[in-house]
Amino acid sequence: MISYFSFKQTNRAINIEKMRYRMRSAFTMLKKALAVIFCLTTTFAGADSLPGEEASYRLPDMAVDAERATYQGLIARPHDEIDAKTIELKSQRNPIKLLHAFNSSVMFGGLSDGGLRGATVATTLRGFGGKYTAVTVDGCPVNTGWNGTSPLSGFPLSRMQRVSVVPGGAGLVYGANSVAGAVNFVLPTARDLEGLTLLQEVGGVGTRRQEIIYGDVSHQNEHLFAVFLDEYDGDRKFKDFSNAAVPADNLGTVNNRRDNQMFMYRGRLELDNGLVLKASILENHGSISCPSYYERFDPWKMSLYDYVLEKDFGKSGNLTLRYAKYRDFSSTYAYANTDKDMMNGTLNVNSDVLVKVDTMELLYNVEANSKNFVTFGAIKQEIEDIGHGFQTGNRKKVDTSGFFINDSIKATDKLNLNLTARSDKSYEGDSKTSWAFASNYDISDRTSFGLGLSSVVRNPNMQELYRDKNRGNPDLAAEEADNLELRLGHKFNSKWQASVAWFRSDIENYIEADAKNTFQNIQEVAIDGVEFSVNGKVNEQFDVWIGYTNFNKAQNKTNNVRLSSRPEYRAVAGTAYRYEKFSAMLTTSYQGETKAIGATYPKVDSSTLVDLTLRQQATKDFAVYLNIENLTDQDDVQLSQSTGVTAYDKAGKLNLNQSSPINYEPGRLVTFGMELKFR
Incomplete structure (x- = not known):
């Protein structure tokens, strides 16, 4: 019996390898065929157009444009999109916290998910870590090669036109490694903010924010210039280490100040020959505290330069070319663990880190017939990391490339x-x-049913492959996730709608650090859950929304233990009131208990956060607002799970890099703002 099953499993493995080889061969041939088709299509595109005839053509909703602004995933829920009016009223400078307030499937990533222990937060969807979500700004990928996550929370992006969440396999058109899905942040254009806009905001614990925005629109040109200044001088509270040798090792309350000075430009130029040139620039200089490490990044510079060229050929197709540069630089100051105000730091000259990501992308949309809309896409990224510790030194250069085909039918x-x-x-x-x-x-006219099936690969990131001190493992295999999703949507009437979805993912070769902190492939992880949302209008003044996500399973099936930092469920609810010139928004997010994992990870209690915003539009061009974060002043809210254990070096001194402190969300923050527009 044993020999029989062993033989059977061996044959099965051989057959699987043969199938994979055939698929790779098929896709190689398909790639070459697509290259020929693309060249022919480009050559003859527009052949049906008469000389002088306008080739004006609006991409349909099924297309995949540079900004991913027209593309719509079929498995969508009402709360997967946040519009400009909601974003303006919420007045949240951190784009990830904005998502967290409205979408019950979004959680904050912990240390292992690229969150720097609360200093920054990464987008995590459906119980996956941040490295499983493709994050884009106007369709441009901003996940970094080091740990696969996005540091987008470092940009003070309070001005956005839309935020879209695309769950599941539909995220493949946004980028690689999108096992959980994708999130796209759409920046405003000059048409959205035409004229001069001035904003001043002040608040508690040294909070200040200033915005100067100017948008100009002419016949074929659009230019938007903006300067954002942001300061905060609050603290972060920590729980005492569970095994601290002396009281001095307990972090307690440590300064958590930060500041940002960001320049933004968005431009669009339409030439007479039909070419459209677009440019987006985000240049941010500032500093940020990492109190759980007793470190500050000063300066911390982040920039994104995104250039796009588009050409419409009428119904024959649409061509998009993109070149983008992302840069992330930081210098580190270290502080003694007795310096709670973090005022007397020492520059670590060997800790400068510079990350460079150059992206080149090609997209071609073609309407094959009245029922099929096809998109071809290709991308190449060159990544250089200088300063992180690698097995071959502190400098590493890698590249990756890919292509996709999407057919909307x-x-x-x-x-x-x-x-x-x-x-x-x-x-x-x-x-x-x-x-x-x-x-x-x-x-029916009111009820729809959605089905999603996908098999998505996540390739190991640079940290998992090459990190120093024997943590990296170049022999890691790629993770392979099989996903299934079912959704039922119903519109009760013109004002109310609801959606319920069930999702499941089975991940093979899941990557996790072992007891020696070396990254390894474990056998399998299973994640499944249920999402429910309802939103609508009580009357013409009141909007209401409720979202609930149950993370039923987030299990390491090899060891039969739950993954860390996965609560049992999350719920969000809110209401927006608008009457004449007055508007208000109340949002509530509730995170259920996170179960203890053996003796390693202690239980995390459930928590509730409530935010309130009041806005008065005094005139057409002048508004004042009051924003209160953490309205009930909960100072013991823990959103990610940590061991709470301290570590010491060989000399018996506290080693915060190896420790895992428990941190809490900040208490109540009240800010007052004024906005003035000159049209």
Whole structure:
């Protein structure tokens, strides 16, 4: 019996390898075929247009443009999109905290998810870590190569036109490694903020924010210039270490100041030959505290330069070319653990870190027929990391490339289908293929049913492959996630709608650090849960929304233990009131208990955060507002799970890099602001 099953499993493994080889070969041939098709299509594009005839053509909702502004995932829920009016009223400078307040499936990433222990926060969806979510700004990828997450919370992005969450396999059109999905932050244009806008905000614990924005729109030109100044001088509270040798090792309350000075530019130029040139620039200089390390990044510089060229060929197609540069630089000051105000730091000259990411992307949309809309995409990224510790020194340069094909199909008046295939090369040069299928069927005028199936690959990041001190593991295999999602949506009437979804992911070769802190592939992880949301209008003045996500399972199936920092559930609720010139918003987020994991991770109690915003539009061009974060002043809210254990070096001194302190969210913060516009 044993020999029989061993033989059977061996044959099965051989067959799987053969199947994978055939798929790789097929995709290689498909790549070459697509290259020929692309060249031919580009050559003959617009052949049906008469000389002098305008080739004006608006991309349909099924297209994948540079900003991913027209693309709509079929498996969508009402709370997956936050519009400009809601963003303005919420007045939240941190884009990740904005998502956290409205979407019950969004959590804050902990240390292992790229969150720097509360100094910054990473986007995590559906119980996955931040490295499983593709994050884009106007469609431009901003996940870094070091740990695969996005440091977007470092940008003071209080001005946005829209935020879109695309759950599951549909995120493949946004970028690689999108096992959990994607989040796209859409910046405003000059048309959204035409004229001069001035904003001044002051508040407690040294909070100040200033904005100077100017937007100009002419016949074929758009230019938006903006300067954002942001300061905060609050503290972060920590729980005592559970095994501290002396009271001095307990962090207590430590200064958590930060400041940002950001310049933003967005431009659009339409030439007479039909070419459209776009440019987006985000240049941010500032500093940020990491109190759990007793460190400050000063300066901390982040920048994103995104250039796009578009050409419409009428219904024959649309071509997009992108070149983007992302830079992240930091110098580190270290402080004694008795310096609670973090005032007397010492510059660590060997700790400067510079991360460079250059992105080149090509997109081509073509309407194959009245029912099929096809998008071809290709991307190449060159990544250089200087300063992080690698096995070969403190400098590492890698590159990756990939391509995808997306076909949006209007099968019938009631049935829409979406197919995506994507191939991405890892930093080690191996190519892996992902695919996704989504469908939406209108059962009636009010009820729809959605189905999503996908198999998505996540390649190991630079930290997992190459980190020094034997932490990196170049022999890691890529993670492979099989995802299934079912969604039912219903519109009760013109004012109320609801959605319920069930999702499940089975991940093979899941990557996790072992007892020696070396990254290893463990056998399998399973994540599943249920999402529910309802939103609508009580009357013309009141909007209401409720969201609930149950993280039923987030299990390491190899050891049969739950993954850390996964609460049992999250719920969000809120209401917006608008009457004439007055508006108000109340948002509440509730995080359920996070269970203890053996003796390593202690239980995290449930918590509630309530925010309130009041806004009075005194005139058409002048408004005042009051914003209160953490209205009930809860000073013991813990959103991520840590061991709470301290570590010491060989000399018996506190080693914060190896320790895992428990931190709390800040208490109540009240700010008052004024906004003046000159049109």
